Amino acid sequence: MNKTNKIIKKNIKAISSETLNGENYSRNDFARSILNYPAVMVPSVQEPIIERLSEALDKNVSLLDPFMGASNTLVTGMKYGMNVFGQDINPLSILLSQVKTTFYQKDELIDAEQRVMSSIKSDISDVIEVSFTNINKWFTVDVQIDLSKIYRAIRKEPNLRIRKFFWVALAETIRLTSNDRTSTFKMHMRPIEEINARQVSALKTFGSISKKNIKNFVDFISVLLEKGHIKKGKYTKNAEVVWGDTNSGINTKRTFNLLVTSPPYGDNQTTVTYGQFSYLPLQWIPLEDIDTAIEMDYLKTAQEIDAKSLGGKVKVNIKEIQDSIFDKSKTLKKFINQFNVEERKKAEKVIRFIHELDNSIDKMLPRMRKDSFLAWTIGNRNVNKQIVRNDLILNELFESKGIELFTGLERDILSKRMPGRNNFSNMMSKEKILIYKKIK
Ligand SMILES: C[S@@+](CC[C@H](N)C(=O)[O-])C[C@H]1O[C@@H](n2cnc3c(N)ncnc32)[C@H](O)[C@@H]1O
Numbered sequence: 266m267n268k269t270n271k272i273i274k275k276n277i278k279a280i281s282s283e284t285l286n287g288e289n290y291s292r293n294d295f296a297r298s299i300l301n302y303p304a305v306m307v308p309s310v311q312e313p314i315i316e317r318l319s320e321a322l323d324k325n326v327s328l329l330d331p332f333m334g335a336s337n338t339l340v341t342g343m344k345y346g347m348n349v350f351g352q353d354i355n356p357l358s359i360l361l362s363q364v365k366t367t368f369y370q371k372d373e374l375i376d377a378e379q380r381v382m383s384s385i386k387s388d389i390s391d392v393i394e395v396s397f398t399n400i401n402k403w404f405t406v407d408v409q410i411d412l413s414k415i416y417r418a419i420r421k422e423p424n425l426r427i428r429k430f431f432w433v434a435l436a437e438t439i440r441l442t443s444n445d446r447t448s449t450f451k452m453h454m455r456p457i458e459e460i461n462a463r464q465v466s467a468l469k470t471f472g473s474i475s476k477k478n479i480k481n482f483v484d485f486i487s488v489l490l491e492k493g494h495i496k497k498g499k500y501t502k503n504a505e506v507v508w509g510d511t512n513s514g515i516n517t518k519r520t521f522n523l524l525v526t527s528p529p530y531g532d533n534q535t536t537v538t539y540g541q542f543s544y545l546p547l548q549w550i551p552l553e554d555i556d557t558a559i560e561m562d563y564l565k566t567a568q569e570i571d572a573k574s575l576g577g578k579v580k581v582n583i584k585e586i587q588d589s590i591f592d593k594s595k596t597l598k599k600f601i602n603q604f605n606v607e608e609r610k611k612a613e614k615v616i617r618f619i620h621e622l623d624n625s626i627d628k629m630l631p632r633m634r635k636d637s638f639l640a641w642t643i644g645n646r647n648v649n650k651q652i653v654r655n656d657l658i659l660n661e662l663f664e665s666k667g668i669e670l671f672t673g674l675e676r677d678i679l680s681k682r683m684p685g686r687n688n689f690s691n692m693m694s695k696e697k698i699l700i701y702k703k704i705k
Contacts (some may be wrong), residue, residue, distance in 0.1 A: 270702075273321040277700065280313045283678040285698075300437045301363050302335035303450045304537050307529050307555045310676060312341050314698060315525060316358070318638045320347050320505060322522050329521040331511045331698045332628050334539070336362035338525045339504065340485070346494045348503045352511055353572050356563055357436065357543035359508045364433050366504040367426055368486065374479045377427045382472060384418035392555055397548050402454060408442050414484060416549060424495035428554050434478055436546035438471040443545050448475040450542045452567055464694060479690055508559045511625045512575060515632050523686065524636050528625075531576035533616030540570025575625065576618035583613050586620045593623060593665040596657040608649045615653055623662050630666065630703065637703045644678070644696040656697040663701050671702040
């Protein structure tokens with residue numbers, strides 16, 4: 266490494282607050298606009314951090330995001346020609362990330378779009394292709410018929426890469442045409458009068474989303490081509506995404522020198538319900554077209570994915586984990602000890618979440634090389650009307666593993682950013698970007 270720690274820190278601290286606060290961020294940025302996945306990172310915020318850490322690592326980077334979500338971190342890493350690897354527990358994140366890290370030719374997408382659209386137009390069947398409990402609550406019959414036409418047209422496509430591309434467009438179509446409100450991530454039906462008065466066409470929505478996604482892809486690929494990161498029709502480095510529970514392990518033998526992530530905050534049962542957000546789209550997308558290695562009955566209930574995610578419903582005996590996690594984090598101990606018996610019961614989910622976060626970090630660290638950087642974007646949340654200082658807790662967890670904070674940045678969260686996680690929960694309007702360095 267040529268640069269001293271002092272210079273690296275100075276370069277990171279020099280990132281302007283306008284950039285960090287997302288003021289230079291384009292709403293049409295490729296990374297965000299393919300599917301509105303919950304709580305994604307803002308590309309303009311993470312890009313300068315990734316860029317500066319890449320310089321610190323002499324531009325030879327293998328990047329890991331162990332909670333990859335909509336894979337915005339990976340996509341940003343690809344712009345800088347990095348090896349990228351992402352993992353997530355949510356099958357919809359896997360599908361979306363597979364597509365976003367795949368190279369598509371403009372012509373193959375345009376040809377496929379024409380085939381899919383003409384197959385839809387000539388389809389006069391009114392057979393409904395999927396069935397699940399409460400389908401009629403979540404979709405009008407007209408929408409079900411239209412979605413079934415789209416489903417049949419996509420299934421006819423012989424090439425899996427192409428099918429994946431259009432499944433993502435179908436997922437966004439479902440988000441916009443189901444009876445579920447788009448204003449929350451939790452499943453919440455629109456009022457019946459609104460459903461009856463609403464004019465939605467799943468076919469038109471799908472047509473325009475497909476066109477928009479093709480345009481976004483072509484733009485992104487032209488950036489990669491321009492930067493020389495695509496040669497002979499392939500990304501020059503490795504880009505891999507896998508399904509997996511980070512609390513159980515990182516599903517690769519690869520090692521990394523950069524980790525960039527924004528973890529869940531432990532509110533996935535209540536406000537930022539990644540799983541519930543994905544439940545309706547996943548009903549319409551065949552598992553074999555996502556990844557047959559997925560070992561989770563994710564459609565069992567609408568809560569299944571969230572229950573299996575960090576901070577979910579895993580039954581652990583609080584007494585068994587409490588002492589060791591309190592030893593690691595005095596901030597957590599203080600937070601819990603302020604409550605009376607009844608409130609404490611409600612706050613125990615925070616202990617479970619932090620215990621799982623700590624365990625997940627233990628799974629990541631062996632994959633991180635000596636002198637690697639780990640950049641975490643994390644905010645605080647409220648439980649029992651008290652702030653959980655996730656930022657301080659994370660510092661303490663790392664300290665307990667012998668890893669000190671290298672440097673940190675703070676950003677304001679713009680309330681106009683939609684759909685941002687902070688619009689839906691009682692979180693503070695600041696987010697921290699905490700950068701650690703693993704020196705051993
Ligand atoms: C804040 S999002 C990540 C956003 C992402 N960095 C981006 O910018 O697109 C958090 C992600 O963690 C995932 N997650 C939660 N628990 C997990 C677990 N145990 N293993 C792997 N992923 C998990 C959620 O499914 C969600 O996609």
